[in-house]
Amino acid sequence: VVEQTLSLIKPDGVARGLVGEVIGRFERAGLKLKAMKMLHLTKQQAQKFYEVHQEKKFFDSLTDFMSSGPIVAMILEGQGAILKNRELMGDTDYQKAAPGTIRADFARDIEANIVHGSDAPDTAEKEINFFFNELERI
Numbered sequence: 001v002v003e004q005t006l007s008l009i010k011p012d013g014v015a016r017g018l019v020g021e022v023i024g025r026f027e028r029a030g031l032k033l034k035a036m037k038m039l040h041l042t043k044q045q046a047q048k049f050y051e052v053h054q055e056k057k058f059f060d061s062l063t064d065f066m067s068s069g070p071i072v073a074m075i076l077e078g079q080g081a082i083l084k085n086r087e088l089m090g091d092t093d094y095q096k097a098a099p100g101t102i103r104a105d106f107a108r109d110i111e112a113n114i115v116h117g118s119d120a121p122d123t124a125e126k127e128i129n130f131f132f133n134e135l136e137r138i
């Protein structure tokens with residue numbers, strides 16, 4: 001089934017010059033870019049985006065990190081796009097991520113882990129709507 005998912009290149013990925021590398025991996029895997037922008041979240045916006053994690057001990061650090069610099073937000077589309085994107089990213093913990101995944105290849109920190117991707121159809125819809133309005137989609 002053709003799905004859309006939200007992908008973020010986090011502040012570490014942008015700062016380290018990995019935007020082209022990450023997008024190239026998505027495109028080579030057959031995921032199509034349907035929308036894209038660069039933006040810099042405020043702390044409050046990062047708190048809203050990650051509200052499901054607000055009780056976690058890493059919430060304050062995570063939202064500081066996510067508002068520390070520009071990020072790239074994208075809508076990716078394709079067959080099974082949600083799972084495909086997660087497979088390309090690898091496990092949240094780079095030490096558990098499969099070889100050849102984005103996080104295994106580039107991340108060296110559980111928080112600064114280069115990318116974010118939606119984990120299910122309902123969160124994908126919610127996260128896409130958080131970043132993109134109707135006019136910004138194709």
Ligand code: CMP
Nearest residue numbers: 053058062092110111112113115116117
């Ligand atoms: P992400 O997939 O964006 O979802 C939540 C984020 O919290 C995660 O990637 C990491 O950037 C960050 N994080 C920090 N510490 C942890 C942790 N111990 N477990 C999971 N996620 C963490």
